[in-house]
Amino acid sequence: MTTTRPARPAAADALLTAAVAALTAVVLPAVVLLGAASGETVPGTGATAVLTAVCVVQCLPLLVRRSRPVACLLLVALLQVAVVAASPDDVGARGAAPLLAAYAVGSVLPDRSAARAVLAALVLELVGTLAVTVPTGGVVTGLVGVVGGAVTYIAAALVGAHVATRRRYAELERRRAEEAVAAQEDRVRSAVAEVRAGMARELHDIAAHHLSAMVVQATAASRLVERDPAAAREGLLAIRAQGRRTLEDLRMLVGVLRDPDSAEDGAPVPGLGVLDGLLEQARALGDDVVVLRTGSVGATAGLAPLADVTAYRAVQEALSNARQHAPGAPVVVDLARVDDRVVVSVENERAPGPGASASGRRAGAGVGLLGMRERVQLVGGRLDVGPTPAGGWRVRVELPAEDVEQDARQEGER
CATH class of the missing domain: 1.20.58 (Methane Monooxygenase Hydroxylase; Chain G, domain 1)
Structure with a gap:
């Protein structure tokens, strides 16, 4: 009954x-x-x-x-x-x-x-x-x-x-x-909304400041092309310098939003170029990290600044998660260039001792994973996370990349 x-x-x-x-x-x-x-x-x-x-x-x-x-x-x-x-x-x-x-x-x-x-x-x-x-x-x-x-x-x-x-x-x-579930969902939604709102505000400020200046400079240079080519050239150089400053500010933006300490004293946000330093830090903490670079030479070249920061932070977050959920397990970091995309994969094996299972990793996934997904989506990439057949865990990030060799040829022709 x-x-x-x-x-x-x-x-x-x-x-x-x-x-x-x-x-x-x-x-x-x-x-x-x-x-x-x-x-x-x-x-x-x-x-x-x-x-x-x-x-x-x-x-x-x-x-x-x-x-x-x-x-x-x-x-x-x-x-x-x-x-x-x-x-x-x-x-x-x-x-x-x-x-x-x-x-x-x-x-x-x-x-x-x-x-x-x-x-x-x-x-x-x-x-x-x-x-x-x-x-x-x-x-x-x-x-x-x-x-x-x-x-x-x-x-x-x-x-x-x-x-x-x-x-x-x-x-x-x-x-x-x-x-408890509703409170956790509210906290996650609030955190995601806060990150999105902060990124939207900062991106708007950067675009409004730098891009508006570049438009004014480009307008002035277009008027001087025929009358004063030297002045027009100086204007174009100023536009290029302004563009570089814009990229630097965007790199600083990601660091301020995700890791305020990294932006102290105007230090640039790191990218894959300094990934070896991050891996050395991980090894110093006891992690068993192996790095593979598959594909052509310079597989990670051509990443835009924001995408470069995103790849670095994805590796950093994946190493932190592996250290927390599978301490002592070997970790393989694979960097590869596949066509017009850079693929970054971080895979750890099952922990040698008692540790969190794949289901436990899913239950404990929180703002860190959501923040990683927000980063990847912001630059037009793709994020895949989940357990491996061997019982470990894998984080795979695909990011759009530029054709560096083609850009170099075009620059040489110019």
Whole structure:
């Protein structure tokens, strides 16, 4: 009933009532017949039919066991008096309805309210039983039944209270987990939004300052081409210098956004040209790093400044992640030139000792991976991260590159 219950509690209670009533109507006569076959004193056919009918009617209050738990329990206790009255003096009968009603009271009501309801049901059943059994002389049998009923009521109510406590605890844990996931998602979204907003503001400032100056200089140079070629040449040289300053500022921008310390004293943001220094630092920290350079000579040449910084930071982040999640595992850094793209791959093997698995790496991926993806997308590249068939982890970055040899030929022709 718990795993397949209908959406409405009332419908579930109706199904439970029907099932208990049907079982009572079948089981009680069968028990009487088995007792008669074994030679025990049992009610006659008519008395058995009356007793069965009363026990079936006692199941009907279970229809409101969750919506009106106190009323359900009191009605069941009152009908238990009718069951005692319908039973022979030396026969005690008790159906499943009292147990289910007391369980509902314990699972729905607070502890004190449930205790008061159980006490009221016991008093009601005791008074009613005495009123029925005193005239017939079956007081002892009636009191024994009341004692058994007390055990039934109290035990069922305690079980219901325990189950309700477990359910509340499970619900609290579920809500805490949902809140933790929502908070983590909010932090990630906020971090990404902050990075995007900062990059947008800085890029706008750089473009507004440098490019507007270059447009003005280009306009002035175009007017001097025929009248004063020397002045026009000086203007073009100034435009080239301004363009270089723009690229330098863009390199500084990435360093300020991602690693403010790297921009101290105007130091340029490093690129793949100083990758050996980063690898030496990693080896000094105990990392087992191997560098492969596949493809043609100068495979990483031709990267734009922002793409060069992106490749360097991708390697830096991948080495940091490998050190954190797979300490001591060998790491292979592969730099390659494939057509018009530079491919940077950082792959680590499984950690030699206890460490995070691939699934754990995915669960722990946070702002660092998102920041790497933002960098790569900004320069028109592609980022692939995930586990390797051997159980390790790989970060692969593809970045667009210029044709250096063609550019050199064009510069020589000019």
